[in-house]
Amino acid sequence: MCGATGSAPPPPQHDPPSVAELGEFGLIARINAGRMLPPGTLLGPGDDAAVLLAADRRVVVTTDLLVEAVHFRLDWATPYQVGRKAVAVNVADVVAMGAVPTALVAGLAVPGQTPVSTVDELTSGMWEEAERAGAGIVGGDVVGSAEIVISVTALGDLQGRAPITRSGARAGDVLAVCGRLGWSAAGLAVLRRGWRSPPAVVGAHQVPQPPYPAGPQAAAAGVTAMIDISDGLVADAGHLAEASGVAVNIESAALPVSPELVDVAAALGADARHWVLTGGEDHALLGCFPPAVTLPAGWTRLGLVRPGSGVTIDNRPYEGSPGWQHFES
């Protein structure tokens, strides 16, 4: 998300020790010490693998990688915040299926000279966000590397419901969103300018706050299709429309453009509406509801699903890049 500029890791220190000084097994013991695992954890960390309850005979699974200088910079976010983000982006994918998060496994690749305190903060953030989601970190791997790479795999429980895919939207459905739009993009723009304020906007980039309970709630309410907005509203609405074989029209008057974003955009000479339409990484949920369904609390109507294909804004094609992609310049 942050371009190719690398961030230098903190300098080697001897108190606290480095990861290399503590060693792999010392580090793993330290990461797992004193953590409480949810009741569905039948066997936690410390063996070849963990064992989890899968009460309804199915399990939801998703994985994401976060790479230093690509997905985060340690001069723009603390290790604690990076750890929270690594868990949040994965849990958001689980709840977007209508499932309840149950457990995570995590892989951590760190340079040997990394202070153990950095790993402590990173894993504290991962644990705190996992607990916020109601899940435990039941296993992991710690290895050496040249740059920090975090892999998280999240598992979830559908509680007897059908999974909510991207492909179930039908013409006539109401398009709605739950969660923030454009905040992370605004925070990134602020950081790129070299600012640290306003903290609420910068914090939204550092730690996304996906609306975890909204996913299962929407599933229970009858949502027909749902997606986690990681690439941007227009881009992910396009993914949903393509998978469902429908068209989606977003009404610009319905877009939730927060006053905070308008202020930041004015200060930066930017367009808050562009952030709302194309900013990824807030991990809001985008869902389609049959017209007879009352939207659950927290959801905002954005537009309508129609026959056809593609995404329109006020019935016109969106001009401009729909969202951020990896590997592009």
Place this chain on the structure above:
Amino acid sequence: MCGATGSAPPPPQHDPPSVAELGEFGLIARINAGRMLPPGTLLGPGDDAAVLLAADRRVVVTTDLLVEAVHFRLDWATPYQVGRKAVAVNVADVVAMGAVPTALVAGLAVPGQTPVSTVDELTSGMWEEAERAGAGIVGGDVVGSAEIVISVTALGDLQGRAPITRSGARAGDVLAVCGRLGWSAAGLAVLRRGWRSPPAVVGAHQVPQPPYPAGPQAAAAGVTAMIDISDGLVADAGHLAEASGVAVNIESAALPVSPELVDVAAALGADARHWVLTGGEDHALLGCFPPAVTLPAGWTRLGLVRPGSGVTIDNRPYEGSPGWQHFES
């Protein structure tokens, strides 16, 4: 495993295109094209998460990271071989619990200038090893990075049996191994010398061949404790002994020292027995069986479990490093 020497990625090419030229979504479509998923895959790649059958209401889960220049070098192994290894090391952890592998999710961090052909080969290797294990790759993530990092999470099904942990060994049990010992270490020694032969030994380092069916078979036969040998026989016997609160004695006369390893050791001026005792990454299974149990086919008796603690060879403490650890010089 290979020290700190980096391997240069293949030079950028324009035919086939680079990962950056293809883009994230093009790459993901290419990776998933034409692959068959096992029947337990209720929802495969392409949505926010996959959904899998978990027939016995439990799921086994484990994760590992492989980092270029730490776990593999692309001048010592082809991308295809690296892909196979990334899957094999994870599946070995699943079968060491006595479970049958069902599915994997994978994360791939690659520099943008990496040729798409490298990713094609890598994912072909991952798919081939997954199919060999009876599992499908049901989801993944592809991101940019400065070095190649592969994360794999493997899931498994216990088929109604109790999980086999490291902590169930009892005094009187027979210690036994299934799979290769020392082959990967011998292959690494050959590569470090700048040789490429004998191919069987070098190949054992490039692609481990864990005995996948042996894990569930041992569980069905009544194995009391089991571990995947990733750090070395002495080191992992030590992990098992510590977790079980027992001592383990290995009889040196019982060690399977292959003639191939003796030949390579003679040529290198090395000690084949040291490779067998301390070499990791063959991912053999080490198990403890009650004395009344006939060892399943493929298992070799190595010694006995006794009251006490620690690992001995012919009743004497092992002198020397028990195995390889990350972050150590």
